[in-house]
Amino acid sequence: MYFDSFAAMLSMDGHGAYVWSAYAITLVVVGALLLVPLRRQRRLLTELSGELRRNRGAPSQGPSVKEEDSHASGT
C-alpha cells in the first residue's frame, strides 16, 4: 500500500479529484457496456415467454414458427 491513510488516498496530493472522477466515469461506462445487453436479453426472453403463455390457449401454433434444425440444444 503506497498511501499512509485513507485521506491521503482520497486526495492523492491534490490530484485525487481528477483520478477518482476518471475512474468513476470509466466505471459507469463499463457498467453500462455489460448491463445494457444483459437487460435487453432478459427483457426479450421475458417478452417471448409471455407471448408463448398467451398463445398456449390457442390450439394451433402460429404459422410463423420456422422449423429449423438446431445443432445443439440451446441452453
Added chain:
Amino acid sequence: MNTPGTALFCARLLRRQLVLAARRPVDIGNPLLFFAMVVALFPLGLGPAPDTLADFAPGILWIVALLSNLLTSDGVFRSDFDDGSLEQLLLSPQPLYLSVLAYVCAHWLVTGLLLALVSPVFALMLNLPATGIVALFFSLLLGTAVLSLVGGIGAALTVGLRRGGMLISLLILPLYMPVLIFGSAAVKAAVSGSPAAPYLAILGAMLSLAVALAPIATAAGLRISVDA
C-alpha cells in the same frame, strides 16, 4: 443493339453525365456560389484584418472547398437511382469499377476542377500571398479528385436512404481529414517559401490509392443500395 466496347461505354457514360450537368447550369453554379458565400463569412467572423486572413487563408479555402465538395457528392448517384438507370447499369455486362470511375470523374470535372479554377480569385480576396496561389490551384486539383472518389463511397452507401444528406457527411468527413491536412499544408509551405512539391506528391499518392480502391467500395455500396 450491339454492345459497345468498355472504353467507349465509359466515355459515353461520362459524356452523358456531363451533358446532364450542362443542361442544368444552376447545379454547376451552386457549389461555386456556396464556395463564394462561405469565403465571405470568414472575414465577417474573423474580422477584416488582412494579416489574420492571410494567415488563415490556406485553411479557410481548403475547408470551404471540402464542404462544397461534400454537399454535391450526395447527388452523384441520386437521380440515376431514382429513375432506375442505376439498376440498368448494375445489370449491364460492363465492369462496374470503370462505370463508377466515369461517374466520379464527371463529378470532379463539374465541381473540383471548377473550384480549383476559381480558387485564385478567392485567394486574392483573402489576401493569400501570390506565392501560395499556384500551390493552392494544384493541391485543389489533386485533392478534390480524392474527395470526389471518397465521397462517391458515401454517396453509394446512402443513395437508397431518404434522409441521406446529413448522414453522408458523418460517414465521409473523417475520411476527408488527411486530404485537408496535406492540402492546406502544401499551400502553407508555398506561402512560407519552402517547396510545395512534397505535399503535392503525397496528395498524388493518396489519389492513386483512392483511384485503385475507392471505386471498388463504391461499386459494392451501389449493389447493396440497389438490392435493399
Added chain:
Amino acid sequence: MWTFFHKLGSPPWLYGISGTILRYLVPLTLIGLAVGVTWGLLFTAPDFRQGNSYRIIYIHVPAAVVALAGYYVMATAGAVSLIWKMKMADIAMKACAPIGAALTFVALVTGAVWGKPTWGTWWVWDARITSMLILLFLYLGVIALYEAYDNKEAAAKACAVLSLVGTVNIPIIYKSVDWWYSLHQPASIKFTGESTIHASMLYPLLLMIISFYALFTCALLMNMRGEMLARERRTKWVRKLAEDKAR
C-alpha cells in the same frame, strides 16, 4: 475444421457456447479489473514527474488500445460477412460498434481529465487525442449508417463496406495527423516524452490491458446474444429458451 466453421454459423450452438464462455469469462474479467485497478491506484509509487495523476493511464491506455483493436475486429467481421455471407459475422460486426465507441469515449474523457493536472488544460489538439477523436467519429458513422437503414441485412452489409474503407484509412489518418502535429507542435507544451516506464508500473498496466480485452470480449458476446435472440425470435430454439424461462 469445417464443421467448426459451420457450427460457428449456427445461432443455437453459438448461443449455448457463448453462455458457457461468459459464465467463466465475466467473473475472471471483473476480478482482473478489480485487481488491476487496486494495484494501479493503491500499490504503485507515483510517477516522479506527473505525480499521482499518472494513475489514470491504467484505464486510459487500455481503453485506447482496445478501442483501436475493436475497429479491426469490426472490420474483420465485416469482411467475413461480406465474403462468406455469415450471419454471425454480421451480428458480431454490429455488436462491435457501440462497444468500440464507448471505449473510445472513455479514452478521450480520461485523457482530458489526465491532461488538466498534467498539461494544465482539458484539451490539446495533440496527435493522439485528435486521432482518437477521429476514431470516435468513424465508430459513430458506422452506428448512424446502421440505424439509418430499415432493412437490417442491407444495413449490416453497408456497415461492413464502411468499416473496411475505414480500416484502409485509419493508418493514413494516423500518419497524417501525426505528421500534422509535428508540423504545428506548439512550443508551450513540453512533452515528458516516452518516459521509460518502471516495471512496477508496467505489470498492473499489462493486467489492465488484458482485462480490457476480456471486457471487450464479454461485452461483444453479450451484445451478440441479445441480437441473436432478437433476430431469431420466431425460431424453435428461441421459443424453447423462452419456455424454459417461463417454467
